[in-house]
Every structure is written in structure tokens, then in C-alpha cells.
Amino acid sequence: xxxxxxxxxxxxxxxxxxxxxxxxxxxxxxxxxxxxxxxxxxxxxxxxxxxxxxxxxxxxxxxxxxxxxxxxxxxxxxxxxxxxxxxxxxxxxxxxxxxxxxxxxxxxxxxxxxxxxxxxxxxxxxxxxxxxxxxxxxxxxx
Amino acid sequence: xxxxxxxxxxxxxxxxxxxxxxxxxxxxxxxxxxxxxxxxxxxxxxxxxxxxxxxxxxxxxxxxxxxxxxxxxxxxxxxxxxxxxxxxxxxxxxxxxxxxxxxxxxxxxxxxxxxxxxxxxxxxxxxxxxxxxxxxxxxxxxxxxxxxxxxxxxxxxxxxxxxxxxxxxxxxxxxxxxxxxxxxxxxxxxxxxxxxxxxxxxxxxxxxxxxxxxxxxxxxxxxxxxxxxxxxxxxxxxxxxxxxxxxxxxxxxxxxxxxxxxxxxxxxxxxxxxxxxxxxxxxxxxxxxxxxxxxxxxxxxxxxxxxxxxxxxxxxxxxxxxxxxxxxxxxxxxxxxxxxxxxxxxxxxxxxxxxxxxxxxxxxxxxxxxxxxxxxxxxxxxxxxxxxxxxxxxxxx
Numbered sequence: 001x002x003x004x005x006x007x008x009x010x011x012x013x014x015x016x017x018x019x020x021x022x023x024x025x026x027x028x029x030x031x032x033x034x035x036x037x038x039x040x041x042x043x044x045x046x047x048x049x050x051x052x053x054x055x056x057x058x059x060x061x062x063x064x065x066x067x068x069x070x071x072x073x074x075x076x077x078x079x080x081x082x083x084x085x086x087x088x089x090x091x092x093x094x095x096x097x098x099x100x101x102x103x104x105x106x107x108x109x110x111x112x113x114x115x116x117x118x119x120x121x122x123x124x125x126x127x128x129x130x131x132x133x134x135x136x137x138x139x140x141x142x
Numbered sequence: 143x144x145x146x147x148x149x150x151x152x153x154x155x156x157x158x159x160x161x162x163x164x165x166x167x168x169x170x171x172x173x174x175x176x177x178x179x180x181x182x183x184x185x186x187x188x189x190x191x192x193x194x195x196x197x198x199x200x201x202x203x204x205x206x207x208x209x210x211x212x213x214x215x216x217x218x219x220x221x222x223x224x225x226x227x228x229x230x231x232x233x234x235x236x237x238x239x240x241x242x243x244x245x246x247x248x249x250x251x252x253x254x255x256x257x258x259x260x261x262x263x264x265x266x267x268x269x270x271x272x273x274x275x276x277x278x279x280x281x282x283x284x285x286x287x288x289x290x291x292x293x294x295x296x297x298x299x300x301x302x303x304x305x306x307x308x309x310x311x312x313x314x315x316x317x318x319x320x321x322x323x324x325x326x327x328x329x330x331x332x333x334x335x336x337x338x339x340x341x342x343x344x345x346x347x348x349x350x351x352x353x354x355x356x357x358x359x360x361x362x363x364x365x366x367x368x369x370x371x372x373x374x375x376x377x378x379x380x381x382x383x384x385x386x387x388x389x390x391x392x393x394x395x396x397x398x399x400x401x402x403x404x405x406x407x408x409x410x411x412x413x414x415x416x417x418x419x420x421x422x423x424x425x426x427x428x429x430x431x432x433x434x435x436x437x438x439x440x441x442x443x444x445x446x447x448x449x450x451x452x453x454x455x456x457x458x459x460x461x462x463x464x465x466x467x468x469x470x471x472x473x474x475x476x477x478x479x480x481x482x483x484x485x486x487x488x489x490x491x492x493x494x495x496x497x498x499x500x501x502x503x504x505x506x507x508x509x510x511x512x513x514x515x516x517x518x519x520x521x522x523x524x525x526x527x528x529x530x531x532x533x534x535x536x537x538x539x
């Protein structure tokens with residue numbers, strides 16, 4: 001099997017699937033050309049993520065990365081969530097095949113974007129985001 | 143099949159028990175090198191020639207026009223490179239193929255381009271058919287060869303080979319066909335069809351893996367690719383894979399006897415599968431043609447909103463082995479070149495699944511797929527932002 005048991009568990013039983021109505025932050029990354037689209041919804045109270053949901057079009061690795069990333073930021077402060085890296089997501093999944101590492105990057109990206117949506121609405125400084133074109137370029141060439 | 147539903151016969155078939163039995167003696171009792179001079183080897187040599195005749199009979203060729211290879215890819219490589227190299231330095235340095243060929247053909251063509259040859263890649267229509275008019279337009283004075291697969295490995299499109307050959311013949315161009323998916327599944331007669339070269343592989347019709355054959359019409363000269371001893375009438379070196387060659391011969395002779403009946407039965411299952419999926423699952427797309435212009439065993443679908451690897455793994459969890467043209471199932475991440483060539487959007491090309499049937503497929507197998515696939519599709523669509531967007535667009539329209 002290409003994937004670890006943890007990846008397969010999160011693929012088969014993804015956590016936090018769905019949407020949040022009137023979310024405090026929402027972020028969508030990826031494109032159909034590359035075969036992955038992730039959308040993250042955040043409910044934030046007192047700068048703490050009290051709920052997080054996702055919808056993902058993509059392979060098992062993309063679904064598992066979304067699921068694991070949402071688990072990792074749930075209950076965390078905005079500042080703590082902003083520190084989540086794709087490497088931490090991949091590590092928590094017991095590793096991803098090299099060709100699938102971009103899925104964990106997408107998860108980090110989607111969360112950053114959702115957090116920035118929240119921060120922007122509050123008029124606070126935004127987090128640095130990866131260049132989407134660069135990401136798509138990397139994706140297509142792996 | 144141990145309770146499993148195997149629907150990936152286009153990738154490989156199982157080896158029929160009759161074929162295994164035919165092969166066994168050549169692993170142990172008759173193990174001698176067929177090139178040895180002592181009389182013990184006579185049986186091996188005879189077995190190879192009998193297999194050659196059986197393979198020739200399957201496609202209406204003469205046995206001296208059949209050369210055994212290490213598989214279908216080698217046969218394709220030899221036909222294209224062997225012919226091109228035999229004409230190196232001459233005035234014919236242009237080849238024509240299609241955008242939907244197997245990589246054994248496409249990558250050979252790309253290699254030949256690096257060697258200074260020119261290649262035209264013909265587009266296909268929405269069902270995967272080559273346009274005869276575009277073929278006519280593409281042929282030039284320096285065109286050496288046209289290579290078009292008899293049937294496509296992903297979407298099952300069976301080309302109008304006679305019409306293609308007629309164009310080639312009129313313009314004095316040789317014609318090769320990759321018949322790896324078609325041989326032993328649909329009738330082929332190289333003589334009446336006018337085919338100059340044809341590739342085939344045993345493991346696609348219940349023979350062993352690692353053995354194939356190239357038909358080369360008498361009089362066509364190919365440069366050798368594999369140099370060494372004088373095997374295969376000095377055209378393909380290497381000690382013969384006797385047991386596998388015998389297995390290919392046995393599989394070919396069984397196919398000659400049973401192909402018509404098998405294909406009819408498999409067609410019925412295929413049509414039940416296609417009709418079932420298209421009627422039960424909304425917004426599904428059948429990729430490739432319908433009816434008898436499609437391989438009897440091939441069904442290929444795209445489902446809006448879902449990525450193919452997801453479908454593949456969910457089907458695997460349900461005990462169903464299938465295949466996908468989705469990018470994420472391979473190292474390249476590019477979606478299937480075949481699905482893109484027939485005009486699918488990236489999202490539809492990513493969301494494809496190929497289900498291919500065979501001799502052991504049953505009504506129960508089809509029922510099982512029809513039972514589990516709708517809920518898999520529904521569940522994965524429910525978690526797909528692409529599906530939400532698709533439905534929102536439809537509402538707007």
C-alpha cells in the first residue's frame with residue numbers, strides 16, 4: 001500500500017468534514033487542473049478556533065491531509081494555528097509519499113488563507129501566504 | 143477470485159489453467175536451450191514453432207511473419223524504431239501516430255524525434271476516433287509509417303483500421319498497429335485488413351506476462367533492436383523464453399476457438415454495467431464510444447466532483463479492483479492524455495475510473511459494482527467543493 005495506516009484511516013474516516021454557515025474565516029486553495037481543491041471553514045471565538053470544517057476534492061493524501069490539519073488546529077489559538085506547517089501535517093500522518101507532499105502544503109495553505117480571511121475582517125496584519133502560481137507550478141512538475 | 147471482484151482485465155488477465163499446464167513441462171522436463179544442437183532440444187524448438195503457428199493463426203498471418211518478443215512494449219518499440227533505423231539516412235523521415243496511443247508508442251516516437259525524425263500526432267474526436275481526413279492531410283511525401291492502436295487501452299475505442307489502411311496504401315505508407323488490447327478479443331485478419339506490422343502481448347489474453355509478438359509482413363525490413371545470438375531467425379537475439387512462448391501459443395489457440403463466444407458474453411456484462419452506472423449515478427459520463435465500436439470488455443466513466451484515486455481506494459475497500467486515468471494514481475500527476483485528447487476538462491479527466499471485464503466476470507460482479515458505486519460517489523461528492531461549485535453553476539444556468 002502506498003499510504004500509511006494513519007493516512008488510510010483519515011481517508012476512510014475523515015474528521016471535520018462539512019461546512020460552517022457564516023464562518024469567521026474561509027480559505028480555498030488548489031485548482032481542478034492539478035486535481036486538488038481544499039476549502040477550510042473556521043469558527044473563531046476570542047481568537048480560539050472552536051470549530052473547523054473542510055471540503056476537499058482530491059486524492060486520499062489530500063483528504064487525509066485536510067482531515068489531519070483540521071484536527072491539529074481545533075481548539076488552538078489563531079497564533080498557534082498559524083504556526084502549523086505542512087511538515088507537521090505530513091509527520092502526523094506518518095509520512096506521505098514524496099509525490100504527494102504537495103497535499104500537505106495545500107492543507108497548510110488553506111488554513112493560512114482561512115486565518116487571513118479572519119484577520120482581514122478584523123483589520124489585523126495578515127500572515128504571509130505562499131504564491132499560488134508557484135504552488136501550482138511545483139505541483140505539475142513533481 | 144477469493145470473493146474479490148476483479149475489474150482490471152485490461153491491465154492483465156489471469157493465466158488460464160490450460161495455459162499453465164501447457165507451460166509446466168518447459169520449466170522442468172524440457173528445459174534445454176532450444177539453440178543447443180543435441181536432439182533433446184528438438185522438442186523445445188518444435189514447441190516454439192507450434193506456438194508461432196498458433197499466434198499466426200489468431201491474426202491470419204503466416205508463421206514466418208511472427209517474431210516473439212519480451213512483451214507488447216518491446217514489439218511496439220521494435221516496429222517503430224526498427225523501421226525508422228532501417229531507413230536512417232534515407233528520404234522517409236516522417237511518422238504519424240495519434241495523441242491517444244499507449245506510452246510504448248508515444249515515448250518511442252518522442253525518442254525518434256530526438257534522433258531527428260519528424261512525428262505528427264493526430265487528434266481524435268470525442269469518442270477517440272481518428273479522422274480519416276486529418277490522416278490524409280498529414281501524410282507527406284517523406285512519410286514512412288502510420289501507427290494507430292487497433293483499440294484504445296483506456297476508453298476501448300476500436301479504430302476503423304480498414305479505412306486507415308486504405309489511406310496508407312493509396313499513399314504508399316506502411317501501417318503498424320498496437321493491438322495489445324484488441325488481439326484475441328476482437329477478430330483481426332492482417333492479410334484482409336492490409337496491416338503491415340502488429341504488436342501483441344500474451345498477458346492481455348490469459349497468457350503469461352513477459353512475452354509478446356510482433357507480426358511483420360513478409361518483405362518489410364526492420365533493424366534489430368536486440369543484438370546477440372541468432373534466435374528468431376537472427377532478428378531478435380536472446381535465449382527463447384520457451385515456457386512463456388508455449389503459453390502464449392496455447393492462449394492464442396484457445397482464443398481462436400472461443401473468442402467469439404467469450405466476447406458476446408462479456409459484451410452483455412459490459413452493457414449491463416454501463417447502462418446501470420449511467421442510469422443509477424447522476425452526472426456520470428461514459429468515456430469512449432458505445433456498442434460494437436468499443437472493446438467488449440471496456441467501461442470507462444468520469445464522475446463530476448470526485449478524484450479517481452479516491453474512487454479506486456473506496457472500491458478496493460469494497461473488494462473491487464479497478465483502474466483510473468487520474469493523475470494522482472501515478473507519479474506524473476498529469477491526468478490521462480487519452481481523456482484530455484477526447485476533450486474532457488481537467489476535473490472530469492481526474493475523476494475517471496476504468497472497469498474492464500474478463501472470462502471470470504459474472505452478473506454478480508456487475509451487481510456488486512452497481513450496489514456499492516453509487517454510495518461511494520454520493521459520499522465523496524458530499525465532501526467535495528468542486529461538486530458544490532458544479533451544482534451551484536447548474537442552478538444558475
